[in-house]
Amino acid sequence: MDKVQFEAQMKRYAQMTEAALVRFVPEQPELPEHILYEAMRYSLLAGGKRLRPVLVFAFCSLCGGNTETALPAACAIEMVHTYSLIHDDLPCMDNDDLRRGRPSSHKQFGEANALLAGDALLTKAFETVLACREAGAQESRTLQAAAILARAAGDHGMVAGQVLDLLNENRAITAEELIDLDAKKTGAMIRASAAMGCVLAGAAAEQKCAADAYAKALGLAFQIQDDLLDVAGDAALLGKPTGSDAQNDKRTYVALLGLEASRRAVADLTDQAKKALAPFGGKAAFLCMLADRMAARES
Numbered sequence: 458m459d460k461v462q463f464e465a466q467m468k469r470y471a472q473m474t475e476a477a478l479v480r481f482v483p484e485q486p487e488l489p490e491h492i493l494y495e496a497m498r499y500s501l502l503a504g505g506k507r508l509r510p511v512l513v514f515a516f517c518s519l520c521g522g523n524t525e526t527a528l529p530a531a532c533a534i535e536m537v538h539t540y541s542l543i544h545d546d547l548p549c550m551d552n553d554d555l556r557r558g559r560p561s562s563h564k565q566f567g568e569a570n571a572l573l574a575g576d577a578l579l580t581k582a583f584e585t586v587l588a589c590r591e592a593g594a595q596e597s598r599t600l601q602a603a604a605i606l607a608r609a610a611g612d613h614g615m616v617a618g619q620v621l622d623l624l625n626e627n628r629a630i631t632a633e634e635l636i637d638l639d640a641k642k643t644g645a646m647i648r649a650s651a652a653m654g655c656v657l658a659g660a661a662a663e664q665k666c667a668a669d670a671y672a673k674a675l676g677l678a679f680q681i682q683d684d685l686l687d688v689a690g691d692a693a694l695l696g697k698p699t700g701s702d703a704q705n706d707k708r709t710y711v712a713l714l715g716l717e718a719s720r721r722a723v724a725d726l727t728d729q730a731k732k733a734l735a736p737f738g739g740k741a742a743f744l745c746m747l748a749d750r751m752a753a754r755e756s
Contacts, residue, residue: 458742463750466743467511470531473524474510477532478502481585482578496566496574497581501539503557508679508751509534512650513657515744516668519737522658526594530602530653533586537610538646540578541619543571550619582606586653594657602653609649618642622707630708636677643683644676663736670733671744678726679751681719684709688716691755727752 458466478501485494510531517527546553546561547568554564563571586606589599608614618641625638651672655665688711710719730748734741 458746460746463743463746467747470511470514470524471507473514473528474507474531474535475502477528478535481529481532482536482581492566492570493573493577496562496570497578499565500543500556500562500574501536501578503559505557506754507535509538509646509650511747512647512672513654515747516651516654516660517658518654519740519744520655520658520660520664520668522654522660523593526589526592527654527657529585529588529592530606530657531650533582533606534646534650534653536578536582536585537606537615540575540582541610541615541646543575543578545619547571550623579610582610589657595659598657598659601656605649605652605656609645614641614645614649615643618645625708628708632710632713635708635710635713639677639680640673643680644673647676647679648672667733667736671730671748674726674730674733675748675751678723678730678748681710681723681726682752682754684711685716685719685723686755687711723752 482494482497482501484498485491488494513527513531513534514524517524542556543562545551546556547563554561556562559565561571562574565571566574583603583606586603587599589602590596594602610616618638621638622642625634630638648669651668652665655668660668687709710722714722727748731745734744
């Protein structure tokens, strides 16, 4: 696969996601609670990398599945991701006023409506993932995908990671503690994306294991790159101010390891992710290029 083919595939997956998200969360101007849908769509349709849906599609395709049957799962995990961003930006969490170059949800709609929009997206995600059955997926695979999403989003994954993040403010922690935190807060959802794609395709055990190893390494590399961008990134490209980690006294890989060691860690983890895909051979070229893209990203 060359760069042109890679970009075309990325564009196709993004377009599939965008079109489906618009359908799953339509405008409801006639309803008295229309502001809820406005707030949901404001954040959900604000763009972004769509990394998690891309992973769902890519692993479903790699394992011989039909990406159309995985479309609801791809949208569901993006809904959960978006809910987490809305809640992360709230004053009681990270207190960020900007997200993707425009006012955060709570600045646009007020704290209460932002909180409720996040709640609605989280619950909508489970309604949506169950639509995999209607899209042609086997019932057992659909239920497995829903269970994977629930575990990754809740007290075993993302929410637990956010709690650890809050507990660790103004406290010295080790690199091992930080890895555990980020494995839950960021890594769990990235691993879930790969796992759902595999499950919906009926992947073999070896394929699932390889996918999980890839996603685990990719997730950690992604978080370290985030930490690097907060220190050395371009605020205009990021769509939010830089330096917030240091300002909030957050423990990051850059703070623990330094810039150069953090950059080496991203490179090493990216190589590790690509090597994990060896069982798939040349068919995994897209995912290898995706890992390189994430390591080199500037936003």
